[in-house]
Amino acid sequence: MEEIPQEVLDQLLDGVETEEDLAGPGGLISQLVGRLIESASGGELTTHLGYEKGDPAGRGTPNSRNGTTPKTLHTPLGDIPVRVARDRNGSFEPQIVESGQTHWGGLDERIISMYAKGMTNRDIAEDLGEIYGVEASADFITAVTDAVLADIAEWQNRPLDRCYPVVWIDALVVKIRTDGVVRNRPVYLVLGLNCEGRKEPLSLVVGSGGDESAKFWLKVLNDLRNRGLTNILVCCTDGLTGLGEAIEATYSQAVHQTCVVHLIRNSLKFVSYKDRRKVAADLKNVYRAPTAEAAEAALVEFTDTWDSRYPTIGQMWRSNWERFTPFFAYSPEIRRIIYTTNSIEAVNRQLRKVIKNRGSFPTDQAALKLLWLALDRASRKWKAPIKDWPRALQQFAIMFPGQVPLTEI
Template identity: 40%
Template sequence: MSSSIPNSDFVNQLENLIREFVKEKLELIMKEEIKNFLEVEQKEVHNSRNGYYTRSLDTKYGKIDQLYVPRDRNGDFQTQLFEPYQRRDGWLEEAIIKMYQSGMSTREIGKFIERILGSSYSPTTISNITDATIEDIRKWQQRPLNKRYSVLYLDGLYIKVRRDTYAKEVIYIVLGVNEDGYREILGFYVGGQESALGWQEILQDLYQRGVKEVLLGVFDGLNGLEEAFKSVYPKADVQRCVVHKVRNTLNKVRKKDQIEVAEDLKLIYRAATKEAAIQAFHEFEKKWSKKYAREVQSWEKDLDVLLTFMKYPLSIRSVIYTTNAIERTIKDIRRRLKTMNSLSSIEAAEKITYLTIQDFNEKWSNRKLRGFSNAYQALQEMFEERY
């Protein structure tokens, strides 16, 4: 008759064996370290071994107790495996930051660590560990930027954040496409309510950090934003987000007309040339002006800035007539922030946003935005003509 070990017991035994193995190897390495230290580094010094002291160390394999660390009589030896007062190896800090980045709250992370290590980590301790990113954020926000960007996408999202009380505040985000066609989040700025003045200050910051030449700015219809953009980049074009415009229009027409209106609008912004787009608008105007006069007038008023993209190479038009390129990034930031419901400080919002942005920037670093390779020469000529 065969007997089997319960699964939980087997796992515990395996974990214990792994920890014992790691403990043994760490102690072996430290024995070699102190031997080399005394025989080579302190060959001319009167010094010798002085037994061991014991300590604990949290590792990715669990907590190791009674770890024997050698010492010398002069107290000069220090193992390179960990710092004297370090109670965990670097994996835990990295894991905590990754969990925080994924949207777990500091309380949830603390409970998770307690389950796997048996050690208690308060939300404050977790927050202090993630604070290591604050210095990285400040350096990143001040880094110099490229001189030329073919496109700047501007957009933002609202989050609930605490100062004295909880209130919704904006995170401004700027995505740039450099002259070689690579995307990069150039900056993010947390706080206040979205405004044209806020965007102007952000654009001035980008200019001071090196962004001197821009061909096109793509953003929605926030009041005053076009003027703010042109005040910093007067030689750049402005593209109003067509998708936002269509969405706003459809929200104002009757449900039974929405599909037909949407199809008629497609004939405008999917036309092959600006002339054809204008002709399609006139057809749209004839058809809908009596029923939806305000909506038609709004399109007439904004038509030029909605069709700016048509003066650019065909290969990139589909990615520059809308802010979709940046909205996907914002959607992911919002998803990671959503699990937290509300944020305890501006710094907490900055940490999550920064860590998420780094993921995107790394992913984009060797991947050109669709169509920009084919458009490279034409865009270079546009830069030379303007600047």
């Protein structure tokens, strides 16, 4: 593209005295953009018709120009009024501004980005007005963000690897209006660790109320299987009702492990702030013990110390002991993967951050939309494999012979 001559720039800038005159709503730049859109639209129509405006060659042809259609475009430069060329037959489909299009120039992406950060529709509308001079209703913002629903559907149905050495299933409680009443509803995140040692979100599912049946979980797990995931080595969960039965039915070869992160998190719920550090340190002696026997001894020592103040913690660990002890058959590398807080807690922290400004969601779809956008943003940063992954992969291959597809990695 040729450089604009200085004399043309000087002529354009004549009378521009303030930043508002140049870049504000209705300023020089927005006027230029509007004129350029109109000019480009006219050029597209010329190409469609096959002759220039006023060209005698167009006489007697089956189609011709038919004036313009006025519309207002919401843009990062503010609202810009334009007139888009049209033809008499109605066969012309403009590309610079498509039929029905009301926003232009990356405004959609800006709105979706603000929404993904947890901003409410009202906050977004205020920012669009203050920063860009764009008037946007809540319905308009909803319509823009609803465009990601197709992306969510595609993501929920995408093919998966056939093996994920570790899969975590976790729940995040979200307030959703259900049957006219705001209720606490769980949104379940299925997070996998693939054979390259990278975290990968596999699914997001809105539950009914935290007491899902084995039938519900069977559907969730069969969905993963139908998308190609045929082998899970270790499935870490939080004792969700019916999930163990569903895992046995769909991934019978998987070790169902009570998630150590959840045990720790749930234990600390009962602890006063002043005792939290000491309790956490004593629990570490349990889950970082070298053997199941040593862990049992550490738990006895823990209950001797803390049962008088927090008896529920010891009871909870003992009730989960059968699903916790498989943990001690693993090498230190695999144990570290399972009990590290980075895999689950970091994700939950990011998701909670974006929903904290929301009183409640009007629908399941609205909650899923925001959480998926936040999860998508977070997962784009998961590029590096976890620490010491090659050694951990070797350990998985030894402990689960024939189940790790080493030739495909």
